[in-house]
Amino acid sequence: MKPLKQTLSAIAAAAALVSAAHAAAPMVKTPAPGYYRIMVGDFEVTPINDGTFDLPVDQILHQKPELTRAALEKNHLKLPLETSDNAFLINTGSKLVLVDTGAGALFGPTVGKFLQNLKAAGYQPEQIDEIYITHLHGDHVGGLSHDGQRNFPNAVVRAGKPDADRWLSQANMDKAPADEKADYQGAMASLNPYVKAGKFKAIEADGQLVPGVSALAEHGHTPGHTTYVVESRGQKLVLIGDLIHVAAVQMDNPQVTVAFDSDEKAAYAARKKVFDDAAKKAYLIGGAHLQFPGLGHLQTQGKGYRWVPVNYTQMR
Structure with a gap:
């Protein structure tokens, strides 16, 4: 039998090897798949993340850069701001409706x-019946198509008519400034496969699109920017698209607009109208660029709002 001291040394050496082996395991560095689940009445809503991209928000927000930097620091954020790109899938029980599609290959x-x-x-692209686009910027339409082929072969795509008239027009693109042509190219590459297949239909007026899901024009960010209202059994969710980009700044100071707004005054008015109503009536909102899953409630706070993200749920 080995002496006790020798045995203990052997045990210690073995433990060290086990510890070293665990310490040497490679870091994964990626999160779980980007989806969440919540019920709105009888409807199942699944926020789905397309990824994140960096925004130089101190340069694109219309306020003094030092104020933006201070607001980010207060919220433990840094520049450039890593920004979520969210879409929302609504299962009504009879229809599978997608709101926005992410950036696809358009944003890196x-x-x-x-x-x-x-x-x-748990879903396949072929299952989606309807796709509603809040507006035709690349980070909302890029996921529609790839190499001229529709990613959602059975879906009808709808978007506000003023946006379609602007961004799908070759004449408009031809006369646009050089730094704007990419926006037209992205919209056309994403939407034209559906147009050619007879699968695109512009939204010309507010109203119900399928039972429980309605379109409501909130122009300003773009000429045809549209929000989508989901209602079931007295519960309500409004998918707000790009009414807000930087919560750390624009919740406290909703008058701050962004360089991407085509009409800053109208964009601010739309944000204030929707946010005031959401705070008053306590319904959910879902934002494309609010931190994933982008769902929560608003409360009025001073001259702005307090953002209350949804609680994590396992849908019991």
Whole structure:
């Protein structure tokens, strides 16, 4: 039998090897698939993340850069701001409706994850019946198509007519400034496969699109920017698109607009109208660029709002 001291040394050496082996395991560095789940009445709503992209928000928000930097620091955020790109899937029980599609290949390698996250959430692209686009900027339409092929072969796509008239017009693109042409190209590449297939229909007026889901024009960010209202059994969710970009700044100071707004005055008016109503009536809102899953409530606070994210739920 080995002496006790020798035995203990052997045990210690073995433990050290086990510890070293665990310490040497590679870091994963990626989160779980980007989807969430919540019920709105009888409807199942699944926020799906397309990824994140960096925004130089101190340069694009219309306020003094030092104020933006101070607001980010207060909220433990840094520049450039890593910004969520969210879409929302609504299962009404009879229809599968998608609001926005993420950026696809239009915004670089950190986005374009929508389809894999959709599948991880338990759905296939072929199952989607309707796609409603809040507006035709690339980070909302890029996921519609790839290499001229529709990613959602059975879906009808709808968006506000003023946006379609602007961004899908070759004449408008031809006369646009050079730094804006990419916006037209992205919209056309994403939407034209559906237009050619007879699968695109512009929204010309507010109203119900399928039972429980309605369109409501909130122009300003773009000429045809549209929000979508989801209602079931007295519960309500409003999907607000780009009414807000930087919660750390624009919740406290909703008058701050962004360089992407086509009409700053109208964009602020739309934000204030929707946010005041959401705070008063305590319904949910869902934002494309609010931190994933982008769902929560608003409360009035001073001259602005307090953002209350949804609580984590396992849908019991």
